[in-house]
Amino acid sequence: MFDVCRKCAISLAPTSWSDPRTLVAMAGCYLLVTALAASASADQASAREWLNRMSAAFEQQDYDGTFSYFDGRDLTSLRVVHKVVDGRQRERLVHLNGAPREILRDGEDVACIFLPGDRLVELAQSIPSGPFARAFVRDYDRMAVGYDVVMGNEGRIAGRRAVQLLIAPTDEHRYGYRLWLDLETALLLRSELVNQKGAALEILQFATLSLGADVADSALEPEQNPGMVVSHLKLANADALRHEETGKSWRASWLPVGFSMASADVRRAPGSLAAVNTLVYSDGLAAFSIFVEAMPDRGATAAQSIAGATVAVSELIATNHGRQLVTVVGEIPANTARKIARSVKLNGGR
């Protein structure tokens, strides 16, 4: 720090300042902090530009890579191939661990290929309209409330030079990210979801990555395994009930700064005819879901479970409409999730 101040003093010397040395140093130190703020905003602009480039890169680049994903419990490896063919985005996501499974996309068509007897997660709700690897949100303006985005140090991932972006939360109600983007293409090479203390809760990292002309058309063809079943998926929303059927709308009366509602619907509870109110909130980066289900008997208990960055907190709340089980699930700290769960109220009442 002393060196820093001396540097300030030296660089200030040619200017109008000609005060005693100590004062110059103090002024320099003051200016250092001022400059931190100034350089911080320049840095943030540059970092956000990298985020924009990253989003575009996932759609525009041709790439073929393998990545591993650690969710706090399990390590999974997948291969992802993305290629723009005749203006259409074609993709292939291959599970490299366990039972063979592939997900193919050609424009808006999505097909899952797997062995019979393999139980597939119901993907009907989860096929995004963009590519599999569309990273993060485009809602950077909203993100600005909850996060600082700055450049970190340069690094090397999957044998490629990478720039590091730090997405630091501005309060204790959300997690941060350390991202490494390919210096040349801005593709995401490594992502760490980190808690307030900087410890990684979830890690995604590419091990290999081929780009551009190195990505052959044949890389998009699924592996031929005897007996594999192909299931074509459509975007369906069959189990959503009409809002009028229940007439109730639940809302969180307390939310961390920057979070707002992304969607709300009512659907059938798993394995029963009971209606579950489902609310999704996002701050532009993190998201959590709130599930509200009537719990008239003494069936459920308050519970909490955590894995990696994902938390599920259940609270029983007494309302004019009887006892409700409120469950908050998301990539947010447990205390925040509990506070949100306890704040859930009937909107406007009835």
Added chain:
Amino acid sequence: MNTPVNADMTDKLKESLSAVIDGEADEFELRRVLDEAARDEELTETWHRYHLISTIMRGEEVAGAGLRGSVLAAMSDEEEAQASEGLSLVSTSPSSTKEAANDTRRSRAWGPMLGTAVAAAVAMAVVVFVDPGSQSELPAVADAPALELVTPPSTSSPAAILASDTRAADAQRTQAYLIHHVQQTAMNRGRVVSFAKVATYEQGAGEQPVNDSPNESAQQRSQR
């Protein structure tokens, strides 16, 4: 913030920034800067945020060790529970296995329909799988060490068996919510992480007694 800073100096100061934040500054000088900064709320805020960023940058791994340690412990416990369960399914209840096999054939005749094929596993420390038809046959659920259930003291304590059923139902519900959350966020945001997560939610699925033979069961298990 209001003080104009020429670009040249900004670069030099920026260069020094990492040294300051990495703790290479001596205590006395640091304090002096902070004292100066304290006069300006905005600068204090900037300072604070820079330190938060530097924490994120350094990644103080020590704090995460506890969580990961417990997750590891939960994993090994869970694997044992699954292993013993698999054994009892094939060795002690041949009739139910046969029935299950018939069910499997039926469902294969239908094909793996969406809507009926929903994963029963969760990539959380909570891994409690429950076959809805045979809850009573799953003593492992009651003492599943991976499941971290917090019962508030205000809640009246039900009988032990009831509690075990309740916990199983709770775990199942929580699991369904989790999958739904991941799907929702995958749909809304399409993050590669969400997709990898959907993939991992499938890992460890298939614990229901739907295997045709003990051999197949063992084979499937060994793949995981």
